Amino acid sequence: MTSTTQRPAAGGGASRARRPRARVAALRERLMHGVFLPLRRGRTALLHYAAILDGQTVNLHAQLPPATGLPDRAEIVLRRGRRRLTAEAHAHQGPAGQTLIDAAVLLGADVGGVPVGTGRWRLRLRLHTGRRTRTLALLLPQPPVPYEGPTKPMTASPVTGERHRLGRSFRGSARVVSSGARAAAEVAKVHLTHAGVTVDFRVLGARVEEPWAQFVASGRRIEQPVTVLGPGTFRVEVPLGGMPPRGARPDHWDVVLCDRTGRSMRLGRRLHDVRNPLRVFAMRSLAVTPPGHPPLIVHPRYTPAGSFRVTCTRMPEAG
Known part of the structure; x- marks a missing residue:
């Protein structure tokens, strides 16, 4: 005869812990x-x-x-x-x-x-x-x-x-x-021109040492230096020259602040009172031509969770 052991349902331990x-x-x-x-x-x-x-x-x-x-x-x-x-x-x-x-x-x-x-x-x-x-x-x-x-x-x-x-x-x-404040990299302003995109942000609840930014998409990663604007405030230029999509589908780039201590924080906008930052803080898309590359459509935006994201799409004429 084979005996079987009945496992508790997932989350059952947490549920029992909440009861007291x-x-x-x-x-x-x-x-x-x-x-x-x-x-x-x-x-x-x-x-x-x-x-x-x-x-x-x-x-x-x-x-x-x-x-x-x-x-x-x-x-x-x-x-x-x-x-x-x-x-x-x-x-x-x-x-x-x-x-x-x-x-x-x-x-x-x-x-x-x-x-x-x-x-x-x-x-x-x-x-x-x-x-x-x-x-x-x-x-x-x-x-x-x-x-x-x-x-x-x-x-x-x-x-x-x-x-x-x-x-x-x-x-x-x-x-x-x-x-105290939770460690966060809070977007302060996004500068969007036909020449490119720059992002100003501030760091709260933490001190960063020798910081840099990483632009991360599916299977791709670009490191980018940041400029110090003042105490706890920084600027990063979006490296559009390395971000054109490799296929017909758009690429979605998230931005992560890193430093030499191993700390990493995703850039976003979270210190607000709106329930839908994607809709309320909407930004326009713009056609940009990076040097040495065909034109692409760049759309900075926020995810529903408030993370900053840059979507890059090939221009239809360039396909």
């Missing part, structure tokens, strides 16, 4: 909404809205507990360990006489905002009335819900690439979780 986490998350939600939020609601500022839409600004709208008067001044306090950072908030009365707080807190020293570093930052509200100061927790009943449409909330600062997201403590207090 899902149960813990569900228990946490029940405790938060059934115990902590009701107990704290009368002693905290309740956030009706909290979101980071542009990747670097925390937008808050909160209501103070009943019977809390209009303060002379209000500010948001970001606390991590012994560090405390503050940002201005605006207090005003709502139509029903309730006291409301609005704030837009720009994050990141490089953009002129609050100089937060990586880690979890607890958000609190400090009220000043005369000589009296009162500090309240900011209660976040529900985390931000992603919205649908042609745009989406940005997950990183478009300037620095640093990432900020809103979170909650076990008891429902709002906090900001900040982390």
Whole structure:
């Protein structure tokens, strides 16, 4: 008799690993909404809205507990360990006489905002009335819900690439979780003329040493030097002379930044809020005649994932 061993379905281990986490998350939600939020609601500022839409600004709208008067001044306090950072908030009365707080807190020293570093930052509200100061927790009943449409909330600062997201403590207090920029080569500008194509880009979240670019198509690879424009910014000329298609079908060239440490990063445009970069950041195609070669049609574009790509097609007359 031949015995057979039944193998678990693919992904079954990952599914089983997720189940305990899902149960813990569900228990946490029940405790938060059934115990902590009701107990704290009368002693905290309740956030009706909290979101980071542009990747670097925390937008808050909160209501103070009943019977809390209009303060002379209000500010948001970001606390991590012994560090405390503050940002201005605006207090005003709502139509029903309730006291409301609005704030837009720009994050990141490089953009002129609050100089937060990586880690979890607890958000609190400090009220000043005369000589009296009162500090309240900011209660976040529900985390931000992603919205649908042609745009989406940005997950990183478009300037620095640093990432900020809103979170909650076990008891429902709002906090900001900040982390550094992911290593990326972000396209800044594409120059397209009848003489050729050049690409300006910046490197975020990494330092590159003695960099160069590789233009890669199916079975083909061209190395190309890059020019330093400034700190972390570079330019590369697209080597069109080596890129004419070898057959009737077009060739699609991806661009990879490399350096002597072995690091490689695909050039792309990802620090944006659009869902379809291929359509929104569309670029025109152009007929270019590389020296010593027949003319070809060059079309720089972005893939749906945001990677930069150059498509080269033979001119019909040159076939």
